[in-house]
Amino acid sequence: MPHRIVVVALDHFAPLDLGVPGQVFRAARTPSGERLYEVVTCSEGRRPVRCEAGYAVLPDHDLDVLDTADTVVVPGIHGGPALLDGTISGALHKALQGRPRVMSICTGAFVIAAAGLLDGRPATTHWRDAPRFARFFPQVKLDPDVLFVDDGDVLTSAGVAAGLDLALHVIRRDHGSEVANTVARRCVMPPWRDGGQAQYIDRPLPDGPGGGTAATRDYMLAHLDAPLDLAALAGHARMSVRTFTRRFREETGQSPAKWLTEQRIRHARRLLETTDLGVEEVARRAGFGTAVSLRQHLHTAVGVAPLAYRRTFRRT
Known part of the structure; x- marks a missing residue:
C-alpha cells in the first residue's frame, strides 16, 4: 500500500502550502509507475475552509482520517500568531497526538507547537514570524535560519517554498536520492537549495x-x-x-x-x-x-x- 499522507486544511490556509503535498508526493513513483504516496485532505467536520485568495476548498475527509495516516502535514495559515486565540480547537490538538510522523509548512509550526509536539525539539518557521513564535513557545529550540528541520518523527519547514524542500527531503529519506531527483525534475524544481532562509530576509546589500x-x-x-x-x-x-x-x-x-x-x-x-x-x-x-x-x-x-x-x- 502507498504511504498515506493526510493534509490538515485550516481556515486562512496558504494556498501553495496546501497544494505542496499533493503535487510533490503524488509525483513520487516506482520504476513501473506505481505511486509511492497517497495524499488525502481533511478538515474539522469536513467543512469548507477558506483562504485569503478569495476561494474555499471542500476536503473529502474529517479529522477521523488522521487515524489512517502514516504522515500528517499541517500547512501554513495566514496570521500564524493568532493561532492561539482559540480558532484551533482542542479536537485538532488531540487528533495530532501520537501520529507516526508530523510535518508542518511555514506557520503550520504554530499549530503543532500549540499541540505540544515541539516541546524541547528543534524546529523552524517563517523568518518573519520567528520572533513571535519564540515568545509564544520558548520551550521550542527554534532555528530561524534554516529551510527545514528534520527531528525524526516531527519535521518543520520555513516559509512557503521551503515546504517543497522539506517534501523532497522526506522523499529522499524514504526512497533515496534517485526517486527524489526524479520528482524534482517532474516538478521543475531543484533537488535541493543551498543555504538557509537567512539569505531571503529583507535587508539591503551594498551595490556595485x-x-x-x-x-x-x-x-x-x-x-x-x-x-x-x-x-x-x-x-x-x-x-x-x-x-x-x-x-x-x-x-x-x-x-x-x-x-x-x-x-x-x-x-x-x-x-x-x-x-x-x-x-x-x-x-x-x-x-x-x-x-x-x-x-x-x-x-x-x-x-x-x-x-x-x-x-x-x-x-x-
Missing part, C-alpha cells in the same frame, strides 16, 4: 559591480577537491576576509566554512550513490582528504557511515 560572492561560490564548487582557505577565497572575490565573510553570510545565510562543508558532503553523497569508488577516493574527490574525515563529517550530517549510506541509497 563585483560586490557579490557568487563567482567565488562557483569557483569553490569547481574545486571541492582542493584546499580552500578563507584568505584565498577572499582574494578570489577581491575582498578583505572580513568583508568576504560578511557578504557570504548575507547572501547564503551561512559562513564560508559551513557552506563549503555542506557542498563537500553533498558531493560525497552523490559519489556514494552513483559510483563504485572506494571511500578513500570519494573522500579525496570531495575534499575531505581521508576516509576518516569523510566518515566523521557524513556521520555528523546524516548519522551513518559512508558504506552504510551507500547500501541505503544505492537501491535497485
